[in-house]
Amino acid sequence: MWGALRAARRMAAAAAATAAGSGAGAGAGAKRPRCEPAPRIGTHDGTFHCDEALACYLLRLLPRYRDAEVVRTRDPQRLAQCDVVVDVGGEYDPEKHRYDHHQRSFTQSMRCLRPDKPWTTKLSSAGLIYCHFGSQILAGLLGLPEDGPVITALYDKLYENFVEEIDAIDNGISQRDGEPRYALTTNLSARVGHLNPRWNDPDQDTEAGFKRAMELVGGEFMERLDYYHRAWLPARALVEEAIRRRFEVDASGEVLELPQGGCPWKEHVFSLEKELALPGALQLVLYPDRSGQWRVQSIPVGPHTFESRLPLPEQWRGVRDEALSQLTGIPGCVFVHASGFIGGNRTREGALEMARRTLAQRQGGEAQSS
Known part of the structure; x- marks a missing residue:
């Protein structure tokens, strides 16, 4: 290359x-x-x-x-x-x-x-x-x-x-x-x-x-x-491997884990969902940031929208650090964005737990509505 x-x-x-x-x-x-x-x-x-x-x-x-x-x-x-x-x-x-x-x-x-x-x-x-x-x-x-x-x-x-x-x-x-x-x-x-040239330029x-x-x-x-x-x-190969290994990350198969941050993953997720004929939509992505901390990010509804498929719980949004850890009961929390599209934790385990709690709250809400 x-x-x-x-x-x-x-x-x-x-x-x-x-x-x-x-x-x-x-x-x-x-x-x-x-x-x-x-x-x-x-x-x-x-x-x-x-x-x-x-x-x-x-x-x-x-x-x-x-x-x-x-x-x-x-x-x-x-x-x-x-x-x-x-x-x-x-x-x-x-x-x-x-x-x-x-x-x-x-x-x-x-x-x-x-x-x-x-x-x-x-x-x-x-x-x-x-x-x-x-x-x-x-x-x-x-x-x-x-x-x-x-x-x-x-x-x-x-x-x-x-x-x-x-x-x-x-x-x-x-x-x-x-x-x-x-x-x-x-x-x-x-x-x-x-x-x-501008309209009034002499030249x-x-x-x-x-x-x-x-x-x-x-x-x-x-x-x-x-x-x-x-x-x-090259990011496509990372995303495809993450999709194939998604059940090793969480039993739901709805959480992807990427080996590094900064990877342009979104478009590849959308295209690979179709190409691989996945039975259900993927929801969340885990990856480490440049500082060694971890992020959990919701997959957007589409390639040209800021709307998330599954935003992090509303009660977490805008809360940071120890206050967030106490609220969630998950050690090492760093932040959750005010829109809920992304959150951070100091460890992979903490970020994964934030993802699992997000999935669980969705399931609880669906059960209540039904």
Whole structure:
């Protein structure tokens, strides 16, 4: 894996160097024979957006476009001379390497183009390039088989948690119906937008800003890939092992024990519950924190909610240390959060007992209600 990571970093550095080159001139990638012109990536000029910045960056991660010149224009004749065109031209034709999504006839989503995928968000130019070349790009960065399970898992994860957001924002698709409770103004698309000249700036040249946009989106893409490859994916094996050993922790089979804290376990719990066809929902997770103390945490109802499946008892919430130990009758208690989603104890045994008492109180409440 370290060799793959080094290769990914080398390619990222090459792409960043290329992105930093002139938008109207050849990039700083591998040298080409003098007689062979550098390939050209066409996109529109003027105000730029996150989707075409990412699309251009991703294309430059492919060997064939590594030293490509980015041509920013709306001139049809200049675009016709480009090897690949993204986000302009009014045409989606992958055989001709034309990847625009603005035409009225375009309704494609990931699910339309790849029926094995579940996402129905309309694609932007970034999504189109990722759909067609994402697996090839990831395989090249990591030195792994394009059709292997690691690339498949990372492809899906990066689309769902990185590219789809860019697709939706560029196409004006709201995250939810109704008025949002608060504004989101710090997402990647918004930060790219702020790199454009202000409306009242005397200099409206967008070339320098577009280069910065490519560096920004490319850097975040590579950082996210590195995290998912080296942290998120290995966590799955820990969670799966914890699920298989759950009855050794507690006879209920509803408590998982992880060997260390900080592991991104939540999404893996949800997916593995389905894949392993568990007969009942898991409720609580035990793990040690960095100080050597232990935590007991409720599993949330879903991946995008703060609501807990089984919060710790209400009478414990907001109580700390010795007062909590006296209240619960469990030695070594440290705290229970005011919402009940997590608590702490100085020992594994104490945290496990807090979990068992939580399960018992739930069962007692169910018995009373029935």
